[in-house]
Amino acid sequence: MLRFALILTMCFLYIIDAFIASGTVSIFYSILTVIVFFTSWLLLEKKSKIFTLSLLIIGMIIHYSANGRGLALFQGITQNMPLLAILILAPLLSVPLKREGIIGSTVSYLDELKNNPRNIFYGLSSVMVIVSPILNMGALRIVHGLVENIKIAPKILSKSYYIGFTPAVIWSPFFASVGIVIFYLDITYMSYLPVGIAFALIQLICGMLLFRPKALKEQKLDIPNLPQLDDGQKKHIFLLISYVFLIIVMLISMEQWLHKSMLLLVSIICLSVPMFWFIVRGSLEVLKNEFFLYKDKVLMQTKTEICLFLSAGVFGNAISNTPVKAVIEQTMQWASVRSVGILFIFIVVCVTILAMIGVHQIIIIPLILTALISADIDIHPLIIAFMCIFSWMLSAAISPLNAMNIIISSCVKRNGVTVAYKWNGMYFLFTSIAALTYVYVLNFMLS
Incomplete structure (x- = not known):
């Protein structure tokens, strides 16, 4: 305690x-x-x-x-x-969703889709798209805890998790990738949101259309038609979407009003929204139960992150005052002079290689950002933001030493290399090509 x-x-x-x-x-x-x-x-x-x-x-x-x-x-x-x-605080946002039966009701519909790989892929990916923007990594743990008893093929499960989860890393302020980049570049979240959300939609649509399982011939296999949502499930899906939407709107409004860091505002929302729900709908018994559940999760699931983030802060802050920063700065200048595409590729490769050997993005991304800022590179800050955030997302997804890959591979009970490369390698290759193209489009529009 x-x-x-x-x-x-x-x-x-x-x-x-x-x-x-x-x-x-x-x-x-x-x-x-x-x-x-x-x-x-x-x-x-x-x-x-x-x-x-x-x-x-x-x-x-x-x-x-x-x-x-x-x-x-x-x-x-x-x-x-x-x-x-x-x-630490983001899991608190799931309390109202669980206690009101919203997540449970939504996931129960997936049980009715389990006999059709394409339908369960669409359904599970959609649920992940909705909840991941505010629940962060907790979305993977919570959703998998509810669907693990449904017999879903591991390959389909991994595709659903990656395709539904990774777009949120590109645009959601609840992710460190977005929060730290807009903090260092000193730009507002509202200015970055259109850039992030546009690519997230491209990423999601491409993933849904190109990497879905093959359709079953339902008449020959005697597979029932797509089940209909009942009124209760429709209501809960509407409430879930509304909950996420209102939280994002609250964050944007608070940023405009308070002029504080989005990272700070997200922490305030994580505390205030569940607190408001307990006052309106909760009880002392519910508060007691959720308190002990939350305590156990914090002590068991975040101890590594606590030590990593704090020690990485000391390391990163120290490195930023050494010649290493100058080397990165010179390399960035060289790459940016050649083309924005070469700079993008360099950042992606650099962050990914370091992530593969265990160097967390929270160490290297701030170094790259401070080097880019110091070098006074003539590239729009929103393009720099996207390049760094995409690099963070890609490296976190494919590195077996990063939390996202570890959680997904443990959920489907396969090793991280199989899950990221064998089953989803084409997805990440395709999104990387799309991101490179997107960088050139942004550069044309913003220059």
Whole structure:
């Protein structure tokens, strides 16, 4: 319980520190973040302990070798806290959906589609498209927990998860890919949204049409016609879509009103929406049950992410003050002079290769962004944002060492290479070509 209390307090202090410019709050917040890191680190497996502690120690060595001062080190330990807060708090948004029976009712319809691979592919992908923008990685765990007893072929399951989930990584402010990029580029989410949502729709439509299972000849195989949604299921699907839409609208409105970071606003929404639901519809018994369920999830499912994000903040902040940044900067300048396409390919290849050897995107993307900003490259910020976000999505999907690939491969009980390359390799190749084309179109329109 103490660890859980420390984690929640850390998230609250992050929000308070963003609104109250107090040196005392900032110092206490930084110290608490260090305490949370080490209390979570004790729970990790041996490999994760070695990796995250190595990041922290190397970051500290680099920081002081580059004549960094003691207090400046704390800027690194809290650097990725905006993203970590979202990861910790986002599962709370699923509470109203589960308690109102919305997700359960929606998924129950999939059970009626299980005998037709194409229909179950469309149905499951559609559910994932709706819930993933606000539930982040939790969408994979929640939806799979509800459909794992339905006999769905692993290959179809993996295609549904990837095609339904990956578009959200391109446009949703609940994902670190979007949040960190718009934060570093200092652009509003509203300005990026049309760029992200347009490609997400292209990606989704292409995936749905080109990679769907073959249609069954229903008359010969005696497969029943597509079942109809009953009134209750229609109502719940409408409520689910409305819930997601209203949250996105709230975020955009708050950004225009408060002029605060989208990352901060997402964390506030993750807390306020479930709290409002408990006041209106909940009870003390429900609150108690959900509290203990949430506590267990936070302690068991986010301990690795907590240590990774905090240690990566120290490492990334330290590296940004070394000659490595200058090397990346020069390479970016060289690539951008050749063409925007070469720059895009370089970023994708760089991020993907590093992700394949275990270097998280949260380390390399900020370095690339700071290098691009420092180099004063003559490319529209929205194009840079898309290139970095797409690279994050692609590398997270195909690297067996990244959370998305790990979760999907564990859900379908196959290794990450089989799931990402053998079963979905054509999808990622196709989307990469589409993204390259999209970059050229954006450059033509925005230049």
